[in-house]
Amino acid sequence: MATVDRWLLPDGIEEVLPPEAARIEVARREMLDLFQRWGYEFVVTPHIEYLESLLTGAGRDLDLRTFKVTDPLSGRQMGFRADITPQVARIDAHTLRREGPSRLCYAGSVLHAQPRALTTSRSPIQLGAELYGDASPASDVEVISLLVDMLELAIVPDVHMDLGHVGIYRGLAREAGLSSEVEQQLFDALQRKAMDEITALTESLPAPLSKMLRALAELCGGREVLDLAQACLVEAPDDVHAALDDLLAIADALSLRYPELPLYFDLGELRGYHYHTGVVFAAFVPSVGQSIAQGGRYDDIGADFGRARPATGFSTDLKTLVSLGRMQLVEPSAGIWAPDNHDVYLWQAVQQLRGEGSRVVQALPGQALADAHEAGCDRQLLLSDGRWQVAPLAS
Numbered sequence: 001m002a003t004v005d006r007w008l009l010p011d012g013i014e015e016v017l018p019p020e021a022a023r024i025e026v027a028r029r030e031m032l033d034l035f036q037r038w039g040y041e042f043v044v045t046p047h048i049e050y051l052e053s054l055l056t057g058a059g060r061d062l063d064l065r066t067f068k069v070t071d072p073l074s075g076r077q078m079g080f081r082a083d084i085t086p087q088v089a090r091i092d093a094h095t096l097r098r099e100g101p102s103r104l105c106y107a108g109s110v111l112h113a114q115p116r117a118l119t120t121s122r123s124p125i126q127l128g129a130e131l132y133g134d135a136s137p138a139s140d141v142e143v144i145s146l147l148v149d150m151l152e153l154a155i156v157p158d159v160h161m162d163l164g165h166v167g168i169y170r171g172l173a174r175e176a177g178l179s180s181e182v183e184q185q186l187f188d189a190l191q192r193k194a195m196d197e198i199t200a201l202t203e204s205l206p207a208p209l210s211k212m213l214r215a216l217a218e219l220c221g222g223r224e225v226l227d228l229a230q231a232c233l234v235e236a237p238d239d240v241h242a243a244l245d246d247l248l249a250i251a252d253a254l255s256l257r258y259p260e261l262p263l264y265f266d267l268g269e270l271r272g273y274h275y276h277t278g279v280v281f282a283a284f285v286p287s288v289g290q291s292i293a294q295g296g297r298y299d300d301i302g303a304d305f306g307r308a309r310p311a312t313g314f315s316t317d318l319k320t321l322v323s324l325g326r327m328q329l330v331e332p333s334a335g336i337w338a339p340d341n342h343d344v345y346l347w348q349a350v351q352q353l354r355g356e357g358s359r360v361v362q363a364l365p366g367q368a369l370a371d372a373h374e375a376g377c378d379r380q381l382l383l384s385d386g387r388w389q390v391a392p393l394a395s
Helices: 020-037 060-065 085-096 137-153 166-176 180-191 195-202 207-216 224-232 238-257 301-305 318-324 344-355
Strands: 048-050 068-070 077-080 102-109 125-132 160-165 263-266 279-284 293-297 311-317 335-338 360-362 377-384 387-392
Touching: 020 102, 020 125, 020 137, 020 318, 085 102, 085 125, 085 301, 085 311, 125 137, 125 318, 137 238, 137 279, 137 293, 137 311, 160 166, 160 238, 166 180, 166 207, 166 238, 180 195, 195 207, 207 224, 224 238, 224 263, 238 263, 238 279, 279 311, 311 318, 335 344, 344 360, 344 377, 344 387
Parallel strands: 160 263, 335 360, 335 377
Antiparallel strands: 048 077, 068 077, 102 125, 125 311, 160 279, 279 293, 293 311, 377 387
């Protein structure tokens, strides 16, 4: 590589410079404090681990996004984490092994071999919260409410929430006895709302099932969609009705808590279908083409770690959250410039100011007062009347 090219970074990999890095770090602390106030405990997971553990229960999409390497010590394949959620599920199932519900949260960099979308980063800072050990809709309501509170804390404007339930399609597909190949083809067609393909794939099924599967592509809109779904899916099996009842309960609870939050329902939107098991949700804003936060229920992911547990949670990219939000983050205060002087009284003054929370930058040999502005200082320490005192820095 030519010397001139050594500063280049791979596509989708970026560095964060001051003061944006400081804003992100302040936001991270504020968000984790919010999670803590809700009872969520912070965990830190490894950046790299054995592949079979990292991808357990996560589906093919995560496999494609995971960078893989060979461990020189063991010869086994390892992966850089592309999603922290499976790691946290392992902590709950294998390490903590609590009997009751467990609330965990995290914040850390992840690495994607492929970007989620063309314009997105391959090195997001994933922030999220997970709730284990409760299978009721109350847990889904809690994590969605926490997501909404997080977005409100970040002051992200014009948020609307999309909700669906993968159990509705899964129950109908199971009742229809679809082969895995046809189920996948119908899944793809539903995501594209390709009515001609949906019709062709369901025309050989019994009329009631064919009608209900076709209806999923059109069951999208406001709260009235759920009432319409109850009528359209009246002949569906019991597990489909149970899924719809859960979605109704969640929608009603959210409407009471956040009456101003627009809710949109799409029963044909199967986000995370191969990973999620129940309700799925995502937050959108008009200025962004993809969701800014997303989550859902993913029961029994811990089975491969020896303990299947109900689970639900969400995640977001902290960098995206900061860029979209209008949160008044406390910027690092301007500093105080101290001269290159080994006077012990100067040292004591510097340490006292630092102890009080002030930012003090001491000049290194060869640095002059003219360097103070570049160091982010607007004041200086001057020797006056035998004492080192803070004075304004001349512009």
